[in-house]
Amino acid sequence: MSQIEIVIDEKKYAAQEGLLLIDLLIREGLKVPYFCYHEALGADGNCRMCMVEIEGQKRPQIACDTNIKEGMIVRTKGQMIESVRRRILELELINHPVDCAICDQAGECKLQDFYMDYGLYDSKIDQAEKVHHKKHIDLGSNVMLDQERCVLCARCTRFTSDITKTHELGIVGRGDHARVTTMPGKKLDNPYAMNVVDLCPVGALTSKDFRFAQRVWFLTSTPSVCHGCAKGCNIFIDHNKEKYKDERIYRFRPRPNADVNGYFICDAGRLSYKELQENRQLEMLIDGMVSKEDEAVACYHKLVADGGKIVILADANLYTEELEAIQKYAHILGAQLCAPLESYRDESFGDDWLKSSQRAANAKGVEKLGIAQILSTDPVALLINFNHPDGSKIKAQKSIHLQTHQMEGKADLVLPLAPFSESSGTLVNEDGIEQFCPKAIWRNEPLMSAIEWIDLLQGGER
Amino acid sequence: MSFVFSEENLAKIEALKLRYPSPAALSLPCLWMAQYQDGHISLEAIEVIGELIGTPPMEIYRVATFYTMFHLEPIGKYHFQLCKTLSCALCGKAEVLEHLIQRLGIRPGESSDDGKFALSQVECLGSCGTAPVMQMNDLYYENLTPEKIDAILESLEGEHR
Amino acid sequence: MRECRIVSQKFDIYQSHKLDIAKEHGAYSSLKDAFALSPHEIVEIIKLSGLRGKGGGGAPAGAKWALMPQDGAQTSYLAVNCDESEPGTFKDRQIISKDPHLLLEGIIITCYAIRSHSAYIYIRGEYSQFAKILQEAIDEAYGAGILGADVMGLGYGVDVTIHRGAGAYICGEKSAMLESLEGKRGHPRLKPKRPEPEWYFGNPTLVNNVETITTVPYIIKHGANGYRAYGTEQSPGTLLFAISGHINKPGVYEAEFGTPMMEYINRYGGGIRGGKKLKAVIPGGASTAVLTAAEAECAILDYEHMRTIGSALGTGGMIVMDEDTDMVEALKNLLEFYHHESCGQCTPCREGTGWSDTLLGRVLDGKGSNEDIDKILELAKTMDGQTICVFAPAVAIVIRAFIGKFRDEFEARVNR
Numbered sequence A: 001m002s003q004i005e006i007v008i009d010e011k012k013y014a015a016q017e018g019l020l021l022i023d024l025l026i027r028e029g030l031k032v033p034y035f036c037y038h039e040a041l042g043a044d045g046n047c048r049m050c051m052v053e054i055e056g057q058k059r060p061q062i063a064c065d066t067n068i069k070e071g072m073i074v075r076t077k078g079q080m081i082e083s084v085r086r087r088i089l090e091l092e093l094i095n096h097p098v099d100c101a102i103c104d105q106a107g108e109c110k111l112q113d114f115y116m117d118y119g120l121y122d123s124k125i126d127q128a129e130k131v132h133h134k135k136h137i138d139l140g141s142n143v144m145l146d147q148e149r150c151v152l153c154a155r156c157t158r159f160t161s162d163i164t165k166t167h168e169l170g171i172v173g174r175g176d177h178a179r180v181t182t183m184p185g186k187k188l189d190n191p192y193a194m195n196v197v198d199l200c201p202v203g204a205l206t207s208k209d210f211r212f213a214q215r216v217w218f219l220t221s222t223p224s225v226c227h228g229c230a231k232g233c234n235i236f237i238d239h240n241k242e243k244y245k246d247e248r249i250y251r252f253r254p255r256p257n258a259d260v261n262g263y264f265i266c267d268a269g270r271l272s273y274k275e276l277q278e279n280r281q282l283e284m285l286i287d288g289m290v291s292k293e294d295e296a297v298a299c300y301h302k303l304v305a306d307g308g309k310i311v312i313l314a315d316a317n318l319y320t321e322e323l324e325a326i327q328k329y330a331h332i333l334g335a336q337l338c339a340p341l342e343s344y345r346d347e348s349f350g351d352d353w354l355k356s357s358q359r360a361a362n363a364k365g366v367e368k369l370g371i372a373q374i375l376s377t378d379p380v381a382l383l384i385n386f387n388h389p390d391g392s393k394i395k396a397q398k399s400i401h402l403q404t405h406q407m408e409g410k411a412d413l414v415l416p417l418a419p420f421s422e423s424s425g426t427l428v429n430e431d432g433i434e435q436f437c438p439k440a441i442w443r444n445e446p447l448m449s450a451i452e453w454i455d456l457l458q459g460g461e462r
Numbered sequence B: 001m002s003f004v005f006s007e008e009n010l011a012k013i014e015a016l017k018l019r020y021p022s023p024a025a026l027s028l029p030c031l032w033m034a035q036y037q038d039g040h041i042s043l044e045a046i047e048v049i050g051e052l053i054g055t056p057p058m059e060i061y062r063v064a065t066f067y068t069m070f071h072l073e074p075i076g077k078y079h080f081q082l083c084k085t086l087s088c089a090l091c092g093k094a095e096v097l098e099h100l101i102q103r104l105g106i107r108p109g110e111s112s113d114d115g116k117f118a119l120s121q122v123e124c125l126g127s128c129g130t131a132p133v134m135q136m137n138d139l140y141y142e143n144l145t146p147e148k149i150d151a152i153l154e155s156l157e158g159e160h161r
Numbered sequence C: 001m002r003e004c005r006i007v008s009q010k011f012d013i014y015q016s017h018k019l020d021i022a023k024e025h026g027a028y029s030s031l032k033d034a035f036a037l038s039p040h041e042i043v044e045i046i047k048l049s050g051l052r053g054k055g056g057g058g059a060p061a062g063a064k065w066a067l068m069p070q071d072g073a074q075t076s077y078l079a080v081n082c083d084e085s086e087p088g089t090f091k092d093r094q095i096i097s098k099d100p101h102l103l104l105e106g107i108i109i110t111c112y113a114i115r116s117h118s119a120y121i122y123i124r125g126e127y128s129q130f131a132k133i134l135q136e137a138i139d140e141a142y143g144a145g146i147l148g149a150d151v152m153g154l155g156y157g158v159d160v161t162i163h164r165g166a167g168a169y170i171c172g173e174k175s176a177m178l179e180s181l182e183g184k185r186g187h188p189r190l191k192p193k194r195p196e197p198e199w200y201f202g203n204p205t206l207v208n209n210v211e212t213i214t215t216v217p218y219i220i221k222h223g224a225n226g227y228r229a230y231g232t233e234q235s236p237g238t239l240l241f242a243i244s245g246h247i248n249k250p251g252v253y254e255a256e257f258g259t260p261m262m263e264y265i266n267r268y269g270g271g272i273r274g275g276k277k278l279k280a281v282i283p284g285g286a287s288t289a290v291l292t293a294a295e296a297e298c299a300i301l302d303y304e305h306m307r308t309i310g311s312a313l314g315t316g317g318m319i320v321m322d323e324d325t326d327m328v329e330a331l332k333n334l335l336e337f338y339h340h341e342s343c344g345q346c347t348p349c350r351e352g353t354g355w356s357d358t359l360l361g362r363v364l365d366g367k368g369s370n371e372d373i374d375k376i377l378e379l380a381k382t383m384d385g386q387t388i389c390v391f392a393p394a395v396a397i398v399i400r401a402f403i404g405k406f407r408d409e410f411e412a413r414v415n416r
């Protein structure tokens, strides 16, 4: 298809012929309200909100069902089109409770956005005259439904019918009795279920996990990559720092990337943010006793100086930059480095969509750096483990563990390590795509990444 | 409770499959058969139909809740469905409705306690020339008057004895 | 006013739905003529005849047939619309119960003309007893070798299958009907941007009303001009007009296009019931704009005239209202119908039908205001031209005509 030119609100735009007008509007950041269209789900044409004026057409047209043509002249603004939109919006609100003050979606709700934009709605509607539906329905998979807030855009139902093909959700009933539901007695139950919460343009679907936890306008979003498996789905880390407290992560959300995860993430990955704030290793321990940094560094040097064969284990979730630093460091120490990938395999996890049975986020990075993967079973003098889960399988006389989370078993020295959210670096996903993750979380007392530890420990030697 | 189609219905379904480009087209015919068999459409029947025609049960459920003639709950054996749309309303439907309410002892939307009768008001039955009209189960009764209702009820009593 | 019997020729014959009786009166006699022609020639004849769709829209049938692929390479279907749910319309029912074989004859010719071998007849669920009669006729036709692999030894196969709906007015809309025929909810589809056939499971499909198809054998037998001998230049032929409401002889009577409405009302309908005065007529099924008595006086029953007086011929199903009719109640009755029947897919219609019904309920209960009446008119505006199908715009037409022409009656309700 060829490149053509069209005019929107008196400005020229170049685009592929045949492209959906709404895609162009979204791409160019031109504000046209819409509920039912979604890039991943396509057009359904049910909300009628994306109306635009097209020169030569008698009536307003929906942008989600219009393919652009050379010379097309489109208007998204103006009294006529705005009054059409306002009237349709008013109908969206007729049976809606308009309870933004207590709605979890407040701040992320398209309905709320639009009616702020289009002038406040004068509700002369008697509550008793509204069509009443059920509130607080537990759909399963952490998803709560409030039927009264639903605008019947069918995004959630199209997700379970067209994307996961699990068909749990459907719009049943006719006319204004239509409502979203599961089959009686059945639950929403698939490994990607919580995506419907992001898809829902209003506050009808909310996450039990996030409900009432935080008002969204207080949250900061940092782009990142999920570390739940080798797929490397793109996410936003939504976090917030309250006064005198440490920064906290409230949720992971999918971040669109056509080459990796499209618009979605799996529920396991989504909920994996919890692991970043539970059971964390924050102290330095010598023989299990909390100690200061200088003591720990001294202890480290002593253990290394005691001589004998050293094995270094590296977690395949570490960033490539960290792995490289470890690789160099191992060389200097004359230590044997390995990062067994087999330890992360979980055949029950993978599927034919996003979820990979290789659960290490940077497994490909390990392979690319040529780091050995065989777990040595020979007894060694010293193990330095950079957060690999199988450290206890090495028969070592002494051991040093740099770890993000508390672990079972004894170690001579434990050093806390910053998890991926608290450092930055690059991952290579299973398809070989390199992705950079900036640091998202800034602690009051920051933890050190593998690179920072190595710098410190080497500096000490000098 | 479980649902099984009768042998006869199963044979019908197999024969119908040959008449459509896809078995998915059979949801309405199957729902009809299930309803004729049981008097209403149970969730079990929906599952069975889904299995038979290779359609997710949710889709069948969506279909079953779209069409007003399908009942997902048991309903009185004799279902009086009186047309309430314009031509019937102009031609004396109100009087017939009053009479039905009185004689059956139930209001529109209800079934009698003994499960014998159900009463509904429905939209235009496509028989406006013989208004007022009702449908009782599969049959149309036209040019209704209170007397005609009495006669119909009498014949049903006869059937019952 | 001439007597004309194109579709209703056998309506008065006892047991005309039986094959032997129908045959005695000429059933299937047009098939030999039809198969002597090429499919293309038949489409041309239909075009020349000026036959217009009789399901309400009045679209030229020939042009629609011509959209079907002409090479026969792809499987194609004929879907005959017998949903007949437009209030005031009860004509197709007469055909399937009184002359089903004429419909089957039309189906065979149409299938041949569009190179299809299977036809479906979508019948509204409520018409179970009429569907049975039609099914018996189909079975008889199969038994006699008229339907099936080789139609009357003419070397062409046609299968006909009845598909019963289950209570949903919207399934009369052609794309909703095909969705329903695919086993789904009757949701109208987004409209194509340029003329194309309908699609059934991805295959090109022709949708026509029962009466449209039933007219075809006559045209084949008598030629395009034979059909054009009736009606007007732009609305040739006849229609099974129907009349109900406050009328002495309600029923279905075939008449040619161009008949003055009052002549029809008085001659066939026997005049207004009880010697009352006429107040209003809904001319062509509930979804056409209501006419005042004065408008009815000068109304002429063809597509063009009805349009010039701001209404439409629609299905030709007239609903007659006498001087005692309460127009507020009449509109409320229709709004309840639309509220109940909206498929609920798109917002303006789902919420607009419900909300206008609720507001008019207020007015009817004496709790309304002039503002409510204006709000109903504004809702009509929102429902007009912004939806997936023309169901909602039809509601807008109904509201505007009722309130526009009888506003005083509505205002009387709020000022009390």
Ligand SMILES: Cc1cc2nc3c(=O)[nH]c(=O)nc-3n(C[C@H](O)[C@H](O)[C@H](O)COP(=O)(O)O)c2cc1C
Pocket: C052, C053, C054, C055, C056, C057, C058, C059, C061, C081, C082, C083, C084, C085, C086, C169, C170, C171, C172, C173, C174, C175, C207, C208, C209, C210, C212, C213, C389, C390, C391
């Ligand atoms: C809401 C709605 C209801 C309709 N109902 C019917 C119907 O019951 N029967 C019918 O033949 N056409 C009905 N139509 C028209 C059909 O969409 C279609 O145009 C027609 O069946 C085509 O056949 P024809 O060209 O032979 O009239 C309806 C259209 C709409 C928008």
Ligand code: SF4
Pocket: A149, A150, A151, A152, A153, A154, A155, A156, A157, A180, A199, A200, A201, A202, A204, A205
């Ligand atoms: S629950 Fe949300 S996503 Fe689903 S149909 Fe309703 S508004 Fe749309």
Ligand code: SF4
Pocket: A226, A227, A228, A229, A230, A231, A232, A233, A261, A265, A266, A267, A268, A269, A270, A354, A355, A356
């Ligand atoms: S598929 Fe893997 S990377 Fe993607 S969200 Fe799930 S666990 Fe995270």
Ligand code: SF4
Pocket: C170, C187, C188, C341, C342, C343, C344, C345, C346, C347, C349, C350, C387, C388, C389, C390, C391, C392
């Ligand atoms: S206009 Fe009404 S009937 Fe037509 S698709 Fe929209 S909701 Fe359904």
Ligand code: FES
Pocket: A033, A034, A035, A036, A037, A044, A045, A046, A047, A048, A049, A050, A062, A063, A064, A065
């Ligand atoms: S986004 Fe276009 S109609 Fe909903």
Ligand code: FES
Pocket: B083, B084, B085, B086, B087, B088, B089, B123, B124, B125, B126, B127, B128, B129, B131, B133, C087, C088, C089
């Ligand atoms: S209005 Fe009652 S049958 Fe049409």
